[in-house]
Amino acid sequence: MREWFSRISLLVVAGLKFGKFFGTVGTMLLSIGLYALAYGWRYAVGIVAMLFIHEMGHYIAARQRGMNVGMPTFIPFVGAWVELKDRPHDAETEAYIGLAGPMLGTVAAIAAWYLARDGGVHWLLAVAYTGFFLNLINMIPLPPLDGGRITAVLSPRIWLLGVPIIGALLWFHFSMILLLIAILAFPHVMAALRFDKNHPANQAYYDVSPRVRWEYGLLYVGLIAFLAFMTNDLDRQLDGVRRSDVQQTESGTV
Numbered sequence: 001m002r003e004w005f006s007r008i009s010l011l012v013v014a015g016l017k018f019g020k021f022f023g024t025v026g027t028m029l030l031s032i033g034l035y036a037l038a039y040g041w042r043y044a045v046g047i048v049a050m051l052f053i054h055e056m057g058h059y060i061a062a063r064q065r066g067m068n069v070g071m072p073t074f075i076p077f078v079g080a081w082v083e084l085k086d087r088p089h090d091a092e093t094e095a096y097i098g099l100a101g102p103m104l105g106t107v108a109a110i111a112a113w114y115l116a117r118d119g120g121v122h123w124l125l126a127v128a129y130t131g132f133f134l135n136l137i138n139m140i141p142l143p144p145l146d147g148g149r150i151t152a153v154l155s156p157r158i159w160l161l162g163v164p165i166i167g168a169l170l171w172f173h174f175s176m177i178l179l180l181i182a183i184l185a186f187p188h189v190m191a192a193l194r195f196d197k198n199h200p201a202n203q204a205y206y207d208v209s210p211r212v213r214w215e216y217g218l219l220y221v222g223l224i225a226f227l228a229f230m231t232n233d234l235d236r237q238l239d240g241v242r243r244s245d246v247q248q249t250e251s252g253t254v
């Protein structure tokens with residue numbers, strides 16, 4: 001496990017260097033190019049736009065809180081991130097920055113969905129679906145995912161709830177990205193197990209009023225409910241689109 005972990009860490013460091021070298025625009029164009037080869041260029045541009053807007057949510061929130069933050073970097077087929085150069089001073093700041101990404105990302109997905117619905121544009125509907133789905137996955141309560149950053153304001157112990165969720169997803173829908181998330185989450189799970197809220201450093205960092213905890217808790221649960229509903233709804237709509245496409249092709253050949 002330890003060797004695996006150091007290998008993955010090396011990979012992440014290499015990714016960060018790669019990002020610095022090519023910058024936001026370079027990694028963004030590379031992502032669009034590679035997604036385009038796999039899924040077609042319109043969908044590729046849409047997906048990278050969804051990722052960019054989500055990351056800008058984190059970026060703007062971090063700047064609002066006076067933190068030093070880099071512009072987004074993209075890694076094709078993995079996603080994107082912004083690098084925080086300062087550590088947040090408290091759990092509320094961390095939750096604020098964590099929540100801002102999925103919030104703005106959700107607004108972007110709603111906009112795509114609205115435009116697609118109006119014009120009956122199927123590729124845009126697929127972009128909206130992917131937007132809702134990616135933001136939903138990001139709400140799993142386990143760092144490095146945004147859900148882990150948000151729920152830290154309640155208690156890092158909540159991260160333990162993320163373990164069976166990631167486990168079930170890996171079991172039923174295995175993917176390398178999920179495996180990477182699980183490996184990166186491992187030290188956070190250990191931290192959650194060892195978490196001592198009476199430790200002086202933790203008392204200072206997690207000193208948040210019950211009211212603020214409730215606000216973040218409600219926003220977190222509310223956003224998950226909305227994203228789950230939209231993901232499920234668009235999944236069914238896209239299923240209908242695929243079926244009618246097949247029917248059209250079939251009737252066309254008769």
Ligand SMILES: [Zn+2]
Nearest residue numbers: 101102138146
């Ligand atoms: Zn995020």
